[in-house]
Amino acid sequence: DAKTTQPPSMDCAEGRAANLPCNHSTISGNEYVYWYRQIHSQGPQYIIHGLKNNETNEMASLIITEDRKSSTLILPHATLRDTAVYYCIVRPSGGGADGLTFGKGTHLIIQP
Amino acid sequence: DAGVTQSPTHLIKTRGQQVTLRCSPKSGHDTVSWYQQALGQGPQFIFQYYEEEERQRGNFPDRFSGHQFPNYSSELNVNALLLGDSALYLCASSLRGVTGNTIYFGEGSWLTVV
Numbered sequence: 001d002a003k004t005t006q007p008p009s010m011d012c013a014e015g016r017a018a019n020l021p022c023n024h025s026t027i028s029g030n031e032y033v034y035w036y037r038q039i040h041s042q043g044p045q046y047i048i049h050g051l052k053n054n055e056t057n058e059m060a061s062l063i064i065t066e067d068r069k070s071s072t073l074i075l076p077h078a079t080l081r082d083t084a085v086y087y088c089i090v091r092p093s094g095g096g097a098d099g100l101t102f103g104k105g106t107h108l109i110i111q112p
Numbered sequence: 113d114a115g116v117t118q119s120p121t122h123l124i125k126t127r128g129q130q131v132t133l134r135c136s137p138k139s140g141h142d143t144v145s146w147y148q149q150a151l152g153q154g155p156q157f158i159f160q161y162y163e164e165e166e167r168q169r170g171n172f173p174d175r176f177s178g179h180q181f182p183n184y185s186s187e188l189n190v191n192a193l194l195l196g197d198s199a200l201y202l203c204a205s206s207l208r209g210v211t212g213n214t215i216y217f218g219e220g221s222w223l224t225v226v
Contacts, residue, residue, distance in 0.1 A: 043217035099157030
């Protein structure tokens with residue numbers, strides 16, 4: 001079973017920041033939070049990941065609460081091409097044999 | 113730098129037949145995983161290969177088997193195809209042993225069983 005909880009769907013206006021929440025209340029100390037997105041009929045695209053600190057890259061920012069029980073993915077200026085299903089996944093940090101467990105994700109719809 | 117590549121992109125098979133899907137990992141990666149994604153669902157982990165051996169397996173029957181070659185590329189084989197095997201099959205690669213490593217996915221192979 002997925003270790004994360006996400007809202008099934010969200011809307012956001014084009015040009016605004018999209019904030020996607022994720023609850024992972026049972027996360028262990030050695031587990032990272034990963035975000036992927038999947039545009040219809042394509043393979044999942046890696047967005048960002050983090051352990052404790054907030055992270056930012058060219059695609060998004062990841063804000064992790066101090067207790068690490070929840071996080072928020074921020075797309076700073078959403079465009080229509082950001083419409084996709086966004087998956088929040090927790091994963092051990094060992095870099096070993098661990099298949100990703102996907103939940104149902106959040107279907108983000110960017111409105112023009 | 114080529115990412116994860118998969119072939120074929122689409123294929124149609126008949127019930128009872130066998131299928132082989134292929135995957136080349138991202139350059140520098142040594143670990144390959146396979147996922148099945150049914151329509152409207154999230155990807156489900158099938159198995160992972162490293163050093164030419166199956167290292168971890170999800171809840172899939174023995175009809176699903178795989179192989180990894182010395183160049184790290186991989187094949188997924190499905191025998192005795194069922195209608196329910198119709199899905200998008202995804203390959204993912206990573207570099208084992210790197211803390212916080214990133215897993216990258218290919219665009220997938222669409223399998224339709226009729």
